[in-house]
Amino acid sequence: MGFRKKNKSPPVLSHEFVIQNHADMVSCVAMIILLGLMFEVTAKFAIMFITVxxxxxxxxxxxxxxxxxxxxxxxxxxxxxxxxxxLIAVILHALIQEYVLDKINRRLHLSKTKHSKFNESGQLAAFYFCSFVWGCSILTAEEFVTNPTFLWEGYPHTTMAFQVKFFYICQMAYWFHALPELYFQKVRKEDIPRQLYYICLYIVHITGAYVLNLHRLGLVLLVPHYLVELLFHASRLFYFSNENKQKGFTLWALLFVIARLLTLTLSVLTFGFGLSRTDHQGFSLAEGNFNVLTVRMTCLSAICLTQAWMMWKFINFQLKKWREQVQVQSSKKKTVSPKNKPGKKDSSRGGSVNGVMKAEDKTSPRSRKSKTS
Known part of the structure; x- marks a missing residue:
């Protein structure tokens, strides 16, 4: 009888050890912060981490x-x-990965490339869905949509409701947690630059809206954007399960263009017309007022450049997809096209060439002797 080979556990604090046990390590840090609430000495510091x-x-x-x-x-x-x-986002990320996505991956038997994209879309789809529902509830409660002038009236908007602030806290926490997840999830080197681009863009725009007291505009722009991204990643999940399910990408393409136009319209309306006509003009860190021409143009330029970059990526994606479809259709036509068949004239002659019959054994026919009188 042979002995069973036991899987050796990786060395403590090695790269593999940290990757395998990062959720447990992070949960221990979160528990230490929560335990700080039990003692009067540390309660003041623990509350600063936990509560708004x-x-x-x-x-x-x-x-x-x-x-x-x-x-x-x-x-x-x-x-x-x-x-x-x-820390909470890292723990939830690990739970979704282990108890939901990994089980689905075992059933689908995806390749390595599709496996990483499936995990990415699964995590982002869950986040976009929760953020979209949460953002819609805030918009309906705060009446941001019914009155567009509410985006710039009374600026600087130094105060916000609990739901609005907690929404921004969770948004920043999620996108900051996405940076170490590139290491924890062993993302391929080819995919790291692409993911770093959109992670950094989210961090810059969301943090900028929060710090510059533009949380109303940021919330209104995030909700439709999250809806479009949710549709894209949900469509990609269905595509990985069945490659014939591609109708969701068509709806996503339509809503993507509409969302870009809506973002540009509201941004120009807010920075170009609304904030420039308010009574509170000037720059003051104490009052939280950043309503000066330089800040307005910088914010508007950043949004316009981001939308232009997204449209450029969108156009390249559509062109690549169109070329792939053309190649598939051309290959199908080649396989379906009939082979060259002999013509009727050639087949009716029964193998004769220039009036001379060919013998099947590749010998020339015998010539008849002429009768002499």
């Missing part, structure tokens, strides 16, 4: 009574909150 900071109470005067509203501002302590929810 900079609470401000506003008093609303109504006809009958006074109402208190809890609003929130932004500040440097938010970095600690983003760090804690970054």
């Amino acid at each position: 900071q900079y609470n401000v109470t506003h008093t609303l005067h109504t006809d009958e009574k006074l109402e208190l509203m809890n609003m929130y501002q932004s500040g440097p302590k938010d970095m600690a909150t983003v760090f804690f929810y970054l």
Whole structure:
């Protein structure tokens, strides 16, 4: 009888060890922060990581009574909150990967290239779906859509509701967590630049909207964008399960162009017309006012360049897909086209060439002797 070969565990703190156990290590750090709430000495620091900071109470005067509203501002302590929810995002990422995506991958038997893309689309589809539903609920509650002037009226928007601030905290935490996930998930070197591009773009735009007190505009632009991205990754998941299911890409292409036009329209309307006509003009870090021409043009240029880059990638993707379809159709035509068949005249002669019959044994026919009188 032969002995079973046991899989050797990787050395402690090696690359393979960290990759295999990164979720457990991160959960331990999160548990340490949560345990800090149990002691008075560390409770103040633990609360800074877990709860949303900079609470401000506003008093609303109504006809009958006074109402208190809890609003929130932004500040440097938010970095600690983003760090804690970054840890939560890493844990959720590992749970979705292990208990959902890995089980589906075993059934589909995908190649290495499709396997990595399937995991990427699965993670992003779950995030986009949750963010889209959450963003829609905030938009309906805050009435951002019904009144477009609400995007720039009363700027600087230094205060925000709890749901709005927590939404931005989670958004920043997720996209910051996507950077170490490139290492944890062993992303291929060919895919790292592409993923780094859109991760950094998300971080810059979302953080910029949060810091510059443009959270209203950022929220309105994120929701339709997340809907388009959700449709794309959902269509790609269905495509990997069955390559004949490609109708979702057609709807995605239509909504993609509409979302780009909507983003450009709202951005030009806000930075070009709305903020330039408000009463509060100037630059003040203390007041959170960044309503100057330089900042407005920088933000508008960044958005326009990003939309142009996305459209360029979209056009290249569509052209590549169109070329692949043309090649597939041309190859099908070649296989279906009939082979060259002999003509009727050649077949009717029964193998004669120039009136002379050919013998099957490749011998010339005998010539008859002429009779002499």
